[in-house]
Amino acid sequence: MESHEHRAMGLDESLEMALLDQRKAERLPLTLPLTYRIDSPTGTLEGHTNTIDIGGGGVRFLVPKMLTSHSICYIVLLLPNQQEPLSLMGKVAWCRQKQGFRSTRTTSFEVGVAFTLSTSSDETFVRYCHFIAAQLLMKHLR
Amino acid sequence: MHLPNSFGLLSGLRDSAPAFMRSVEFRVVETMEEFRTASHLIYTEYLKRNYLLPNSTQLKLSLHQVLPTTTTFIARHPRSGIIGTITLVADSPLGLPMDEVYKAELDELRAQRLQLAEATMLALDTSLFGRGVFTMFHAKKLLLTLRLFKVMFDYLRCSTATDELVACFNPKHKILYDFLQLKPLGNLKMYTGANGNPAIAQHLNISETQRRAKSAAPYTLFYGHAPSPKMFVKKLGFTAQDLRTLFMEETRLLASASPTERHYIQSCYPEYDVNVILKTLPPITPSPLQKL
Numbered sequence: 266m267e268s269h270e271h272r273a274m275g276l277d278e279s280l281e282m283a284l285l286d287q288r289k290a291e292r293l294p295l296t297l298p299l300t301y302r303i304d305s306p307t308g309t310l311e312g313h314t315n316t317i318d319i320g321g322g323g324v325r326f327l328v329p330k331m332l333t334s335h336s337i338c339y340i341v342l343l344l345p346n347q348q349e350p351l352s353l354m355g356k357v358a359w360c361r362q363k364q365g366f367r368s369t370r371t372t373s374f375e376v377g378v379a380f381t382l383s384t385s386s387d388e389t390f391v392r393y394c395h396f397i398a399a400q401l402l403m404k405h406l407r
Numbered sequence: 408m409h410l411p412n413s414f415g416l417l418s419g420l421r422d423s424a425p426a427f428m429r430s431v432e433f434r435v436v437e438t439m440e441e442f443r444t445a446s447h448l449i450y451t452e453y454l455k456r457n458y459l460l461p462n463s464t465q466l467k468l469s470l471h472q473v474l475p476t477t478t479t480f481i482a483r484h485p486r487s488g489i490i491g492t493i494t495l496v497a498d499s500p501l502g503l504p505m506d507e508v509y510k511a512e513l514d515e516l517r518a519q520r521l522q523l524a525e526a527t528m529l530a531l532d533t534s535l536f537g538r539g540v541f542t543m544f545h546a547k548k549l550l551l552t553l554r555l556f557k558v559m560f561d562y563l564r565c566s567t568a569t570d571e572l573v574a575c576f577n578p579k580h581k582i583l584y585d586f587l588q589l590k591p592l593g594n595l596k597m598y599t600g601a602n603g604n605p606a607i608a609q610h611l612n613i614s615e616t617q618r619r620a621k622s623a624a625p626y627t628l629f630y631g632h633a634p635s636p637k638m639f640v641k642k643l644g645f646t647a648q649d650l651r652t653l654f655m656e657e658t659r660l661l662a663s664a665s666p667t668e669r670h671y672i673q674s675c676y677p678e679y680d681v682n683v684i685l686k687t688l689p690p691i692t693p694s695p696l697q698k699l
Contacts, residue, residue: 290544320544321541395586397544
């Protein structure tokens with residue numbers, strides 16, 4: 266009955282649900298080249314990889330060992346069509362063994378890094394914001 | 408700054424809307440009820456951010472809104488009602504709202520004989536998005552904002568002779584205005600009109616956007632199909648009673664106008680007698696303390 270009423274009113278029920286979107290930042294499944302250095306209590310981990318996804322709040326990628334939450338991360342991210350890479354700082358928000366992964370010599374842990382993005386006058390932050398905004402538009406307009 | 412593909416994508420806003428925006432109308436305010444609802448939305452959202460002090464009307468109004476050259480735009484959802492708004496104030500003898508802090512900067516543009524209009528009172532219903540959602544990271548919030556700008560820009564192009572769009576806003580919104588390619592106009596200042604919060608000013612030259620419309624992606628958002636003035640024919644015009652109710656009985660903004668401002672307002676409404684409207688001010692009842 267409810268959906269009939271919606272249709273009668275020209276409403277799209279999914280629109281109604283979608284409009285009420287409480288997520289703070291949408292995640293984008295983008296594969297971008299990334300270099301990282303993570304300083305944890307057990308030592309420093311460095312490497313090159315690709316992102317699994319990226320969003321306004323941070324980035325997810327694979328690392329070869331378990332990391333402690335709150336470890337400081339330095340990330341250099343290469344954005345498409347941009348010559349200058351972005352140097353970002355963040356903290357490990359979470360780290361877990363990749364689901365369904367069988368232990369081999371390769372990377373086995375997913376890490377979520379939350380960026381410490383703060384000031385709107387920061388050139389890096391501005392570039393990052395514009396990139397994410399452009400990607401969001403691409404996702405929703407194409 | 409290099410903005411990879413950003414505005415090429417914005418051109419998609421011209422003709423297509425993602426599913427979640429399909430039912431949202433972007434247009435001018437057509438009725439007093441819509442005007443009040445939009446003003447209340449601005450009031451509510453600005454109060455949350457401490458951009459204004461509470462008032463009994465729970466509306467965000469200014470003397471500039473008396474003028475028929477001030478236009479309020481809304482995003483209206485068939486079920487949720489007005490979920491966003493932005494206002495365009497054309498320059499006039501009353502000046503622009505941001506003259507309060509950026510008069511020198513605006514006067515420089517005026518000295519070049521440029522016709523100015525200010526984009527102001529942008530507000531979205533944040534209950535739709537949750538607290539602390541950053542526009543640039545949230546697709547729906549971003550798209551609603553950009554579509555509001557687009558309908559305002561369409562109006563600006565086809566119904567006004569504006570040369571320069573100006574805006575004054577909290578610095579935390581600078582990234583959005585940079586994304587829209589507005590250029591710096593004024594440095595950081597304290598804005599009394601925003602309850603003493605910090606503000607910066609930016610501007611966008613319309614003819615520059617027009618010149619670059621075909622060659623530069625940034626302006627494709629604004630230059631899709633040519634807008635028609637017919638889109639805006641239902642724009643709300645205040646009756647004498649509306650003016651009396653909103654700007655005298657409820658807020659007394661008309662009473663605060665200087666003689667020069669009143670004269671100009673009168674010239675905008677030759678069919679009404681502004682002095683008669685001014686005389687409708689109900690007598691001020693002395694407070695119990697005054698009686699003592």
